[in-house]
Amino acid sequence: MKLDFIDVDHLSIATTNMRGKGKDPDVSDLLPSVRARGVLVPLLVRPNCSEGHYEIVAGRRRFTAVSVVAREGGAVKPIPCAILDEGDDADALEASMLENLARVRPDEVSQWEAFVALVKSGRSVDEVADTFGFEASAVKRILALGNLLPRIRTLYRRGEIDAGTVRHLTLASKSQQKAWLALFDDESAYCPTGHQLKAWLFGGNAIAVKHALFDVAEAKLAIVSDLFGEDSYFADSDAFWTAQLEAIEARKAAYLDAGWPDVVIMERGDWFQSWGYVHANKRKGGRIYVEVRDSGEVSFHEGYVSTKEAKRLSGGGGSDDENTHATKPARPEVSGPLNAYIDLHRHAAVRADLASHGGVALRAMLAHVIAGADLWRVDIESQRAPKEAIAESVETCPAETAFDIKRRAVLAVLGFDEDTPTVTGRPLHRPPFAPLFQRLLELPDPVVLEIVAIVMGETLAAGSEAVEMIGLHLGTDMRQHWQADAAFFDQLRDREVLLAITSEVAGAEVAAANAGEKAKALKAIIADCLAGANGRAKAEPWVPKWMAFPPTAYTSRGGVGSVKAAARVAFDLSAPADANPVERGGAPDGNETLLAA
Structure with a gap:
């Protein structure tokens, strides 16, 4: 050359x-x-x-x-x-x-x-x-x-x-390709493309080989493959279903042998409506539900019972005997008004005694919160994030890991399933009140208070004034729980804020020298300073002003949620406490009771 x-x-x-x-x-x-x-x-x-x-x-x-x-x-x-x-x-x-x-x-x-x-x-x-x-x-x-x-x-x-249309056309014979071209050229005709083309070629019964539960090679069924080598389909759908249903029955037998109480094979085409079922393990009567789609795909939903059964098992709906007892008798022993009289007097007596037993009341309150019993309805902080990267950042952060370790210890103490995501009960997953309250009565005060702390943490609303007040009281230091990650930098886009942060971590001179740089370059400088990389001195442990306790802003433009919440807390604390009984009577000391004070 x-x-x-x-x-x-x-x-x-x-x-x-x-x-x-x-x-x-x-x-x-x-x-x-x-x-x-x-x-x-x-x-x-x-x-x-x-x-x-x-x-x-x-x-x-x-x-x-x-x-x-x-x-x-x-x-x-x-x-x-x-x-x-x-x-x-x-x-x-x-x-x-x-x-x-x-x-x-x-x-x-x-x-x-x-x-x-x-x-x-x-x-x-x-x-x-x-x-x-x-x-x-x-x-x-x-x-x-x-x-x-x-x-x-x-x-x-x-x-x-x-490309999808071309891929399906490679499944077609030359005569089918010619027929498809005729439809393509006919402006008044419907020309199938994409997935509709596959249905057109197979008469709506295309079943992908990947959905087979059986050994395809051993079954020796006729298969049609697209010439791209990416998709294959059974030529005879009836033969497929014969082999597929045999494989489903074999799976059912294996589940029963493994100790599952029941395996329910749903009608072909019926969908498993997850909202109508709740998780339950083998010991609690959980079943296997087999969902069979018309496409040939089979899904095995392991460990479920219906919501009605779950409610009965948890005590909310009562057992069969209780349901029989709940049936309205022909001639009740007491009338409705008399029942109300009995209930209200017993209620008054119990709460009068409860007022002198703070430890029992604390345990009863905690059981109500966890079980969502009767008049109590408490929501769990969902920690819902607007982006997947933010959700992953929170889920894997040191603070969340530390909290989860303590939560698992509480689950074990209460005898809950270790796979339960929260101590606080969720709708249709709430434990019965009586055994939970009995267990709490058996536990010493320090353990009960640890359970209270976990339940409070699960029901503490993100971005609330409560987070601000509790964080201030505890002196929460975010530097011990957080460090800047990729998800944080992805959300930083404001140049004015980036320059202010650059000044914090790299110094005012560096920030001034890079005042004309784009946001991407400023992020790189900040990241290098925090990591001590690319020749830059490693900065001291740092958190942005918005995340500290108390939080502050970098600009006067507003729009910082944590700063707004802190301002509301400061305003409420500055208001006069007109009806503070402790201020009026003096703070009790020693072992004096509130009434004695």
Whole structure:
């Protein structure tokens, strides 16, 4: 190979150029630089039959751009060219592909034409894949386009049909492809594309091989594969369902042998309505529900009972005996008003005694919160995040990990299932009051207070005034619980704020020197200072002002939720406490009771 400058009128496009067919390519992105500086990257050329003339193996877009400039009347200099040694067409085509793949990736039809030519010249699929850095399966997928009618390939090259439609057309016979083209050309007819095309080809009964629960090779059922090698379907849906239902029955037997009390195989096409069921393990009568879709897909929902059963098992709906007892008798022993009289007097007596037993009251209150019993309805902080990255950041942070460790200890003390996500009961997952209260009565005060702390943490609303007040009282130091991560930096976009943070972690001089930099550069400086990377001194443990206790803002523009909450707390604390009994009577000391005070 040698380099030379060749006049544009001595160049033509080679038949081996993979972009050599079709209309001239779009060169709008190249024209400005070609007009200003000409062609900088040499074209790949080789001699042709005319002396002094060469054909372009790779570089049609650059050649086209120069031709456009020439037609505009612009000055055109000789083009730098790398002249290949005279060799076979396969070598030239290979060079053309390598050149083009390194630049603007050609469409799949152009790749197919080039791959077919290479294979016909003696290259194996593996050799083609190794040369161009493709997987062998990708080369085979592209070669599969050869089984399509030429017009379909042309439509695909032009972008008139998408890759999904082409993939399904590779499943079609030539007669089906012709029938589909007739629909495509008929403006008054519906032409199926995408998934609708698959249903059209299979009469609506296409069942993917990937849904089979049985050994496909052993079953020896007829299979139709798309020529891209990505999807395969059963040719005989009846034969599929015979084998699939046998496999489902085998799975059912395995579940029963494993100790599950029941396996319910749902009617084909019925959906498992998760909202009507709750999780329950084997010991609590959980069943396996087998959902069978018309598509052939089968899902096994392990460990569920209906919400009605769950309510009965938890005591909320009563047992069968209780339901019998709850049936209205023909002639009740006491009337409704007398029942109310009994209930209200017993209630008054119990709470009068309870008023002298703070420890029992605390346990009763805690049991009410956890079980959501009677008049108590407490919501759990959902920690719902607007972005997945933020949710992951919170879920994996040190503070959340520390809280979860303590929560698991409480679950164990109360005898709850270790897989229960919270101590505080959720709707349809609330423990019965009586056994929970009994367990709390058995526990010493320090343990009960630890349980209170976990339940309070689960029901503490994010962004609330309570978070501000409790954090201030405890002296929460965010530096011990948090450090800047990718999710934090992704949300930082305000340059004024970024400059203020840069000044905090890198110093005022660095911030002033980078005042004109874009947000991305400022983030990099902050990250380097926090990590002590790229030659920058490691900053002291740092948290943004918004996250500290108490929080403050970087600007006067407002809009900081934590600062607003802190301001409300400060305002409430500054208001006079008109009805404070402790202030009026003096604070009790020693073991004096409130009444004694």
